[in-house]
Amino acid sequence: MIQEKLKRDLAELASTLDGKLLRLEELPIDRKLTRFLLSRNLLKTKPALTKSFLRTRCMRCGNETPRKFAEIPCQKCNKAHFYCRNCMDMGRLMECDVLYYWNGPSAVWSKQKNPCSWEGTLTRAQEKAALRIKEAITNREKEILTWAVCGAGKTEMLFPGISKALEEGMRICLATPRADVVRELKPRLEKAFRHIPIQALYGGSKDKHKQAQLIIATTHQLLRYEKAFDVMIIDEVDAFPFHADPALPFAQKRSAKRNCTTIYLTATPREDLKAEIRRGKLTHVFVPVRYHGHPLPVPKLKMWHSLNKELPKLQSSNPLLYWLLNRQNPKRQLLVFVPTVERAGQLKTPLTNLMLKHKLIHHPNQLGSVHASDPDRERKVVSFREKTLKVILTTTILERGVTFPSVDVAILDAGHDVFDEAALVQIAGRAGRNSNDPTGEVLFFHDGKTEAMLAAIYAIKQMNKRGGF
């Protein structure tokens, strides 16, 4: 009897702790149990920072850059220690800190029967990719890239593969760069896998201590895992910050189990991935058509000579106004992208006044602006979705991950450095997302063409061509 109970308790603990790498304060068990598990070698520790002759390394985020460490006087040890400045938002780690990991029997996850409760159907293009992804999981392939245009319906394409993994008793993590996207995906996956416990992890989420076979997380949260997942789905693999922060690829690699299958998703692969595809080093499946079967809107370039001089005030007649007055479908909502937060702040009032004057909006509250550190971002996006906001003035923060049914898109100063090829393709991909309004206008206002603009238009046309248009 006691043996049985012990076994059950151990299994329970394993499913809570196996695959995690945590600070003492993060352990979901009390101190007494922690001490007991440590004494039985079921829980082990390793130093948070390692120091060798030449370099210091953070064992949580992999940081080795000297300037990303600093010194702090430690009260406990009475001397100065290094601490890692790179992963501080998950709690400061210094030299005398340790990270805890499970050393008992591995967690066993259920082999779920008929886990998928989704009743929709996939288009032919989606199905082809879905089957390929499922095959990759079945065969335990190391990695596969799914290159699907904006609006291809990539989440649904994952369902057969996720089902297969759940049937096999695998643990799955879907990682995406933005918390917004985690919040959006959670209800969709809960509907599609009604009986499967799903955990959503992002900074500030309340799901932290649950244990689930299927996890949706911001890529950042992977820093708390080690050898945890059989299947990893890395969404928007080209996106900031996954692309920019070396800690994230490090965490991704570490949180994978040895036989893990990694599925990368992107609409705009960076040059390095494309090169790997060309060299035959990276298997990929391409989805060139949107789920509704219509081609991608091709952006139009609009020259605006004195753009940088005229933008701050927006007084006289200008190319933007001319377009605004002559849109094909004036009922569509409007996304206006600008390169910087300063520009958004500067333009808000003049653009509101201009649109009021020409009766394009009827109240100043119909135009809102958002940026990355805007505390009201979530609410404004909801108002736009509910159509109380007609126009959003935004930085690149809304370039991906968010979907609105019927919008036109304009970029002001499309020649700015922040608008690289991937950003431009993503922004253009905001238009024509819904089958009720599958087209939409995309305008790049600029004061001189850039490589990026031309490359983006070329890429979009190429994809349409591959899609048979």
Add this chain to the structure above:
Amino acid sequence: MNCLWCEEERSRHIGWKNFLNLMNPYELCDSCVSNLIFLYETPSRCTKCSRESEEKICFDCIRWEKQMQDDPLLFNYSIFPYNLFMQEIIAKWKYRGDYVLGELFRPYIRAAFSKKFGKKKKELIAVPIPLSEKRMDERGFNQAEMLAHFLPLETKTAFIRIDSEKQSKRNRRERITAKNPFSLIEKINTPVLLVDDIYTTGTTLRHAAGRLKEHGCPSVYALTLIRG
């Protein structure tokens, strides 16, 4: 060298004058420096608490004077207003524990000190406002102590602090009437400069000043980074 706050490279205009500056690892880049806003100087600040004010003594301080027969705090001098940028820096430095960020303030603390207290340099003793033991364990360092060590003064630990609950969760009334959390562990018989990161209602500093004066300290001033 990179900016201590935004991590941007800050080697834009290298000249001899800037060279030494660039070698200082604790500097901000030009763009972050331009985000640092300073409090108005007199006559647009209250001479008593540094709050932005058209009057020489602000409404807040008049209220204090009515409330206490003999205000133990002579005056407080602050450097920055609590704007968004400052809130972000403080959050990362103090609450998330990025100790080194405090170094940003060294030159500003020193400059404010020599301007406002330079003449009293020989007699003053710096006393940082302590943290309770619990807070100290959580954060690993006392931000006020770090600031005090930037000063060209002898620093003394005069009190221990026993907090009942978190300050920021109480309203003004509750804070002002709260029990004095400081117990003196060392009497000081020379003038004292209290050092803290933020002056919010002034209660904390007055509690500390009161304790010092009860035990024979002749005069108490305060230097704080921010006037909240």
